[in-house]
Amino acid sequence: MKFKSVFDIIGPIMIGPSSSHTAGAARIGRVARSLFEREPKWIKISFYGSFANTYKGHGTDIAIVGGLLDYDTDDERIIQAIEIAKQKGIEVTFLIEDAIMDHPNTARIQMGDERGELELVGISIGGGKIEIIELNGFQLKLSGNHPALLIAHNDRFGTIAKVSNVLAKYEINIGHMEVSRKEEGMQALMTIEVDQNVEDFLLRELEGVENVLKVTKIID
Incomplete structure:
Protein backbone atom coordinates (compact mmCIF):
# COMPACT_ATOMS: atom_id res chain seq x y z
CA MET A 1 0.00 0.00 0.00
CA LYS A 2 1.32 3.45 -0.91
CA PHE A 3 0.73 6.60 1.15
CA LYS A 4 0.82 10.05 -0.38
CA SER A 5 1.60 11.81 2.88
CA VAL A 6 2.00 11.26 6.60
CA PHE A 7 -1.67 12.25 7.02
CA ASP A 8 -2.67 9.09 5.14
CA ILE A 9 -1.19 7.18 8.10
CA ILE A 10 -2.09 9.25 11.16
CA GLY A 11 -5.39 10.50 9.79
CA PRO A 12 -7.16 13.88 9.87
CA ILE A 13 -7.75 16.22 12.80
CA MET A 14 -10.43 14.33 14.67
CA ILE A 15 -12.19 13.32 17.84
CA GLY A 16 -10.36 10.02 18.58
CA PRO A 17 -9.41 7.36 19.19
CA SER A 18 -9.05 5.78 15.73
CA SER A 19 -8.71 7.24 12.25
CA SER A 20 -10.29 4.12 10.72
CA HIS A 21 -13.00 3.42 13.27
CA THR A 22 -13.82 6.99 14.32
CA ALA A 23 -12.83 9.55 11.69
CA GLY A 24 -13.65 7.22 8.81
CA ALA A 25 -17.00 6.38 10.33
CA ALA A 26 -17.82 10.07 10.80
CA ARG A 27 -16.99 10.75 7.15
CA ILE A 28 -19.19 7.88 5.96
CA GLY A 29 -22.06 9.34 7.98
CA ARG A 30 -21.46 12.84 6.70
CA VAL A 31 -21.47 11.72 3.05
CA ALA A 32 -24.78 9.94 3.70
CA ARG A 33 -26.18 13.15 5.23
CA SER A 34 -24.97 15.18 2.24
CA LEU A 35 -26.70 12.80 -0.16
CA PHE A 36 -29.93 12.79 1.86
CA GLU A 37 -29.79 16.61 1.86
CA ARG A 38 -31.66 17.02 5.16
CA GLU A 39 -31.91 15.72 8.70
CA PRO A 40 -33.53 12.25 8.80
CA LYS A 41 -36.29 11.14 11.16
CA TRP A 42 -34.89 7.65 11.60
CA ILE A 43 -31.52 5.96 11.10
CA LYS A 44 -30.61 2.27 11.00
CA ILE A 45 -26.87 1.47 11.06
CA SER A 46 -25.51 -2.03 10.43
CA PHE A 47 -21.90 -2.79 11.33
CA TYR A 48 -19.85 -5.58 9.78
CA GLY A 49 -16.45 -7.14 10.50
CA SER A 50 -14.10 -5.10 12.67
CA PHE A 51 -16.68 -2.34 12.99
CA ALA A 52 -19.10 -4.87 14.48
CA ASN A 53 -16.52 -6.21 16.93
CA THR A 54 -15.13 -2.93 18.27
CA TYR A 55 -17.64 -0.17 17.50
CA LYS A 56 -18.36 0.73 21.13
CA GLY A 57 -14.76 0.80 22.32
CA HIS A 58 -13.58 2.85 19.33
CA GLY A 59 -16.55 5.22 19.27
CA THR A 60 -17.68 4.13 15.80
CA ASP A 61 -21.32 4.42 16.85
CA ILE A 62 -21.09 8.01 18.07
CA ALA A 63 -18.85 8.98 15.14
CA ILE A 64 -21.16 7.73 12.42
CA VAL A 65 -24.17 9.36 14.09
CA GLY A 66 -22.15 12.57 14.40
CA GLY A 67 -21.48 12.47 10.67
CA LEU A 68 -25.18 11.94 10.03
CA LEU A 69 -25.81 15.08 12.08
CA ASP A 70 -23.39 16.85 9.70
CA TYR A 71 -20.55 17.16 12.21
CA ASP A 72 -16.98 17.17 10.85
CA THR A 73 -14.35 14.78 12.22
CA ASP A 74 -12.97 17.34 14.71
CA ASP A 75 -16.35 18.57 16.00
CA GLU A 76 -16.51 18.02 19.78
CA ARG A 77 -20.26 17.47 19.55
CA ILE A 78 -19.51 14.02 18.14
CA ILE A 79 -18.93 12.81 21.71
CA GLN A 80 -22.60 13.49 22.49
CA ALA A 81 -23.96 12.67 19.02
CA ILE A 82 -26.24 9.81 20.01
CA GLU A 83 -27.77 11.82 22.84
CA ILE A 84 -28.17 14.86 20.57
CA ALA A 85 -29.93 12.70 17.98
CA LYS A 86 -32.36 11.50 20.66
CA GLN A 87 -33.02 15.08 21.74
CA LYS A 88 -33.85 15.91 18.13
CA GLY A 89 -36.34 13.05 18.04
CA ILE A 90 -34.26 10.97 15.60
CA GLU A 91 -34.74 7.24 16.11
CA VAL A 92 -31.34 5.50 15.91
CA THR A 93 -30.94 1.71 15.69
CA PHE A 94 -27.65 -0.23 15.61
CA LEU A 95 -27.43 -3.74 14.15
CA ILE A 96 -24.48 -6.14 14.33
CA GLU A 97 -24.22 -8.30 11.20
CA ASP A 98 -22.43 -11.62 10.79
CA ALA A 99 -22.14 -11.46 7.00
CA ILE A 100 -18.59 -11.49 5.63
CA MET A 101 -17.90 -8.36 3.61
CA ASP A 102 -15.02 -7.60 1.25
CA HIS A 103 -13.62 -5.04 3.72
CA PRO A 104 -13.56 -5.44 7.53
CA ASN A 105 -14.57 -1.84 8.29
CA THR A 106 -17.98 -1.76 6.62
CA ALA A 107 -21.16 0.05 7.58
CA ARG A 108 -24.60 0.09 5.97
CA ILE A 109 -26.73 3.15 6.64
CA GLN A 110 -30.46 3.26 6.05
CA MET A 111 -32.20 6.53 6.81
CA GLY A 112 -35.41 8.29 5.98
CA ASP A 113 -38.39 10.46 6.75
CA GLU A 114 -41.85 11.08 5.32
CA ARG A 115 -40.29 12.39 2.09
CA GLY A 116 -38.15 9.40 1.24
CA GLU A 117 -35.36 7.02 2.15
CA LEU A 118 -31.68 6.42 1.38
CA GLU A 119 -29.47 3.35 1.73
CA LEU A 120 -25.69 3.56 1.54
CA VAL A 121 -22.75 1.21 2.17
CA GLY A 122 -19.38 2.69 3.08
CA ILE A 123 -15.98 1.34 4.06
CA SER A 124 -13.21 2.97 6.09
CA ILE A 125 -9.91 2.17 4.39
CA GLY A 126 -7.47 3.77 6.85
CA GLY A 127 -6.16 7.19 7.80
CA GLY A 128 -9.68 8.61 7.87
CA LYS A 129 -10.18 7.81 4.18
CA ILE A 130 -13.37 6.17 3.00
CA GLU A 131 -15.11 4.74 -0.04
CA ILE A 132 -18.82 4.65 -0.69
CA ILE A 133 -19.44 1.39 -2.54
CA GLU A 134 -23.22 1.22 -2.80
CA LEU A 135 -26.05 3.76 -2.99
CA ASN A 136 -29.70 2.73 -3.17
CA GLY A 137 -28.73 -0.55 -4.76
CA PHE A 138 -26.30 0.94 -7.29
CA GLN A 139 -22.68 -0.19 -7.13
CA LEU A 140 -20.20 2.70 -7.21
CA LYS A 141 -16.81 3.87 -6.01
CA LEU A 142 -16.86 7.28 -4.36
CA SER A 143 -13.84 8.34 -2.31
CA GLY A 144 -15.27 11.41 -0.62
CA ASN A 145 -11.86 13.09 -1.10
CA HIS A 146 -12.91 15.34 -3.99
CA PRO A 147 -16.01 17.28 -5.02
Whole structure:
Protein backbone atom coordinates (compact mmCIF):
# COMPACT_ATOMS: atom_id res chain seq x y z
CA MET A 1 0.00 0.00 0.00
CA LYS A 2 1.32 3.45 -0.91
CA PHE A 3 0.73 6.60 1.15
CA LYS A 4 0.82 10.05 -0.38
CA SER A 5 1.60 11.81 2.88
CA VAL A 6 2.00 11.26 6.60
CA PHE A 7 -1.67 12.25 7.02
CA ASP A 8 -2.67 9.09 5.14
CA ILE A 9 -1.19 7.18 8.10
CA ILE A 10 -2.09 9.25 11.16
CA GLY A 11 -5.39 10.50 9.79
CA PRO A 12 -7.16 13.88 9.87
CA ILE A 13 -7.75 16.22 12.80
CA MET A 14 -10.43 14.33 14.67
CA ILE A 15 -12.19 13.32 17.84
CA GLY A 16 -10.36 10.02 18.58
CA PRO A 17 -9.41 7.36 19.19
CA SER A 18 -9.05 5.78 15.73
CA SER A 19 -8.71 7.24 12.25
CA SER A 20 -10.29 4.12 10.72
CA HIS A 21 -13.00 3.42 13.27
CA THR A 22 -13.82 6.99 14.32
CA ALA A 23 -12.83 9.55 11.69
CA GLY A 24 -13.65 7.22 8.81
CA ALA A 25 -17.00 6.38 10.33
CA ALA A 26 -17.82 10.07 10.80
CA ARG A 27 -16.99 10.75 7.15
CA ILE A 28 -19.19 7.88 5.96
CA GLY A 29 -22.06 9.34 7.98
CA ARG A 30 -21.46 12.84 6.70
CA VAL A 31 -21.47 11.72 3.05
CA ALA A 32 -24.78 9.94 3.70
CA ARG A 33 -26.18 13.15 5.23
CA SER A 34 -24.97 15.18 2.24
CA LEU A 35 -26.70 12.80 -0.16
CA PHE A 36 -29.93 12.79 1.86
CA GLU A 37 -29.79 16.61 1.86
CA ARG A 38 -31.66 17.02 5.16
CA GLU A 39 -31.91 15.72 8.70
CA PRO A 40 -33.53 12.25 8.80
CA LYS A 41 -36.29 11.14 11.16
CA TRP A 42 -34.89 7.65 11.60
CA ILE A 43 -31.52 5.96 11.10
CA LYS A 44 -30.61 2.27 11.00
CA ILE A 45 -26.87 1.47 11.06
CA SER A 46 -25.51 -2.03 10.43
CA PHE A 47 -21.90 -2.79 11.33
CA TYR A 48 -19.85 -5.58 9.78
CA GLY A 49 -16.45 -7.14 10.50
CA SER A 50 -14.10 -5.10 12.67
CA PHE A 51 -16.68 -2.34 12.99
CA ALA A 52 -19.10 -4.87 14.48
CA ASN A 53 -16.52 -6.21 16.93
CA THR A 54 -15.13 -2.93 18.27
CA TYR A 55 -17.64 -0.17 17.50
CA LYS A 56 -18.36 0.73 21.13
CA GLY A 57 -14.76 0.80 22.32
CA HIS A 58 -13.58 2.85 19.33
CA GLY A 59 -16.55 5.22 19.27
CA THR A 60 -17.68 4.13 15.80
CA ASP A 61 -21.32 4.42 16.85
CA ILE A 62 -21.09 8.01 18.07
CA ALA A 63 -18.85 8.98 15.14
CA ILE A 64 -21.16 7.73 12.42
CA VAL A 65 -24.17 9.36 14.09
CA GLY A 66 -22.15 12.57 14.40
CA GLY A 67 -21.48 12.47 10.67
CA LEU A 68 -25.18 11.94 10.03
CA LEU A 69 -25.81 15.08 12.08
CA ASP A 70 -23.39 16.85 9.70
CA TYR A 71 -20.55 17.16 12.21
CA ASP A 72 -16.98 17.17 10.85
CA THR A 73 -14.35 14.78 12.22
CA ASP A 74 -12.97 17.34 14.71
CA ASP A 75 -16.35 18.57 16.00
CA GLU A 76 -16.51 18.02 19.78
CA ARG A 77 -20.26 17.47 19.55
CA ILE A 78 -19.51 14.02 18.14
CA ILE A 79 -18.93 12.81 21.71
CA GLN A 80 -22.60 13.49 22.49
CA ALA A 81 -23.96 12.67 19.02
CA ILE A 82 -26.24 9.81 20.01
CA GLU A 83 -27.77 11.82 22.84
CA ILE A 84 -28.17 14.86 20.57
CA ALA A 85 -29.93 12.70 17.98
CA LYS A 86 -32.36 11.50 20.66
CA GLN A 87 -33.02 15.08 21.74
CA LYS A 88 -33.85 15.91 18.13
CA GLY A 89 -36.34 13.05 18.04
CA ILE A 90 -34.26 10.97 15.60
CA GLU A 91 -34.74 7.24 16.11
CA VAL A 92 -31.34 5.50 15.91
CA THR A 93 -30.94 1.71 15.69
CA PHE A 94 -27.65 -0.23 15.61
CA LEU A 95 -27.43 -3.74 14.15
CA ILE A 96 -24.48 -6.14 14.33
CA GLU A 97 -24.22 -8.30 11.20
CA ASP A 98 -22.43 -11.62 10.79
CA ALA A 99 -22.14 -11.46 7.00
CA ILE A 100 -18.59 -11.49 5.63
CA MET A 101 -17.90 -8.36 3.61
CA ASP A 102 -15.02 -7.60 1.25
CA HIS A 103 -13.62 -5.04 3.72
CA PRO A 104 -13.56 -5.44 7.53
CA ASN A 105 -14.57 -1.84 8.29
CA THR A 106 -17.98 -1.76 6.62
CA ALA A 107 -21.16 0.05 7.58
CA ARG A 108 -24.60 0.09 5.97
CA ILE A 109 -26.73 3.15 6.64
CA GLN A 110 -30.46 3.26 6.05
CA MET A 111 -32.20 6.53 6.81
CA GLY A 112 -35.41 8.29 5.98
CA ASP A 113 -38.39 10.46 6.75
CA GLU A 114 -41.85 11.08 5.32
CA ARG A 115 -40.29 12.39 2.09
CA GLY A 116 -38.15 9.40 1.24
CA GLU A 117 -35.36 7.02 2.15
CA LEU A 118 -31.68 6.42 1.38
CA GLU A 119 -29.47 3.35 1.73
CA LEU A 120 -25.69 3.56 1.54
CA VAL A 121 -22.75 1.21 2.17
CA GLY A 122 -19.38 2.69 3.08
CA ILE A 123 -15.98 1.34 4.06
CA SER A 124 -13.21 2.97 6.09
CA ILE A 125 -9.91 2.17 4.39
CA GLY A 126 -7.47 3.77 6.85
CA GLY A 127 -6.16 7.19 7.80
CA GLY A 128 -9.68 8.61 7.87
CA LYS A 129 -10.18 7.81 4.18
CA ILE A 130 -13.37 6.17 3.00
CA GLU A 131 -15.11 4.74 -0.04
CA ILE A 132 -18.82 4.65 -0.69
CA ILE A 133 -19.44 1.39 -2.54
CA GLU A 134 -23.22 1.22 -2.80
CA LEU A 135 -26.05 3.76 -2.99
CA ASN A 136 -29.70 2.73 -3.17
CA GLY A 137 -28.73 -0.55 -4.76
CA PHE A 138 -26.30 0.94 -7.29
CA GLN A 139 -22.68 -0.19 -7.13
CA LEU A 140 -20.20 2.70 -7.21
CA LYS A 141 -16.81 3.87 -6.01
CA LEU A 142 -16.86 7.28 -4.36
CA SER A 143 -13.84 8.34 -2.31
CA GLY A 144 -15.27 11.41 -0.62
CA ASN A 145 -11.86 13.09 -1.10
CA HIS A 146 -12.91 15.34 -3.99
CA PRO A 147 -16.01 17.28 -5.02
CA ALA A 148 -18.34 14.87 -6.77
CA LEU A 149 -21.54 14.71 -8.77
CA LEU A 150 -24.03 11.88 -8.57
CA ILE A 151 -26.30 11.94 -11.61
CA ALA A 152 -29.33 9.66 -11.72
CA HIS A 153 -30.53 9.19 -15.29
CA ASN A 154 -32.40 6.95 -17.66
CA ASP A 155 -30.09 4.45 -19.34
CA ARG A 156 -30.27 5.93 -22.85
CA PHE A 157 -27.77 6.34 -25.67
CA GLY A 158 -25.85 9.64 -25.60
CA THR A 159 -26.70 10.71 -22.03
CA ILE A 160 -23.15 10.28 -20.73
CA ALA A 161 -21.72 12.23 -23.66
CA LYS A 162 -24.19 15.09 -23.14
CA VAL A 163 -23.30 15.35 -19.44
CA SER A 164 -19.57 15.29 -20.29
CA ASN A 165 -20.08 18.05 -22.86
CA VAL A 166 -21.71 20.31 -20.27
CA LEU A 167 -18.77 19.81 -17.89
CA ALA A 168 -16.28 20.41 -20.71
CA LYS A 169 -18.04 23.64 -21.69
CA TYR A 170 -17.25 25.07 -18.24
CA GLU A 171 -13.74 23.52 -18.14
CA ILE A 172 -14.60 21.16 -15.28
CA ASN A 173 -11.94 18.45 -15.21
CA ILE A 174 -13.10 14.90 -14.46
CA GLY A 175 -10.80 12.98 -12.11
CA HIS A 176 -12.84 9.78 -11.96
CA MET A 177 -16.07 8.68 -13.61
CA GLU A 178 -18.09 5.49 -13.65
CA VAL A 179 -21.62 4.40 -14.46
CA SER A 180 -23.70 1.79 -12.65
CA ARG A 181 -27.04 0.36 -13.66
CA LYS A 182 -29.31 -2.28 -12.17
CA GLU A 183 -30.80 -3.35 -15.50
CA GLU A 184 -30.14 -2.48 -19.13
CA GLY A 185 -32.36 0.31 -20.41
CA MET A 186 -33.67 1.25 -16.97
CA GLN A 187 -32.27 3.75 -14.44
CA ALA A 188 -28.53 4.31 -14.08
CA LEU A 189 -26.20 6.33 -11.88
CA MET A 190 -23.17 8.35 -12.96
CA THR A 191 -20.52 9.00 -10.32
CA ILE A 192 -18.21 11.84 -11.35
CA GLU A 193 -15.36 13.13 -9.15
CA VAL A 194 -14.06 16.51 -10.32
CA ASP A 195 -11.07 18.71 -9.54
CA GLN A 196 -13.00 21.82 -8.52
CA ASN A 197 -16.30 22.78 -6.96
CA VAL A 198 -19.32 22.95 -9.25
CA GLU A 199 -21.54 26.02 -9.07
CA ASP A 200 -25.30 25.67 -8.66
CA PHE A 201 -26.09 27.13 -12.09
CA LEU A 202 -24.15 24.25 -13.66
CA LEU A 203 -26.16 21.75 -11.63
CA ARG A 204 -29.34 23.24 -13.01
CA GLU A 205 -27.98 22.96 -16.55
CA LEU A 206 -27.09 19.32 -15.96
CA GLU A 207 -30.59 18.67 -14.65
CA GLY A 208 -31.91 20.02 -17.94
CA VAL A 209 -30.02 17.42 -19.97
CA GLU A 210 -32.35 14.94 -21.64
CA ASN A 211 -32.89 11.76 -19.56
CA VAL A 212 -31.19 13.20 -16.47
CA LEU A 213 -33.45 12.68 -13.45
CA LYS A 214 -31.54 14.17 -10.53
CA VAL A 215 -28.15 15.75 -9.84
CA THR A 216 -26.61 15.72 -6.37
CA LYS A 217 -23.40 17.53 -5.44
CA ILE A 218 -20.99 16.39 -2.74
CA ILE A 219 -18.46 18.98 -1.60
CA ASP A 220 -15.10 17.72 -0.31
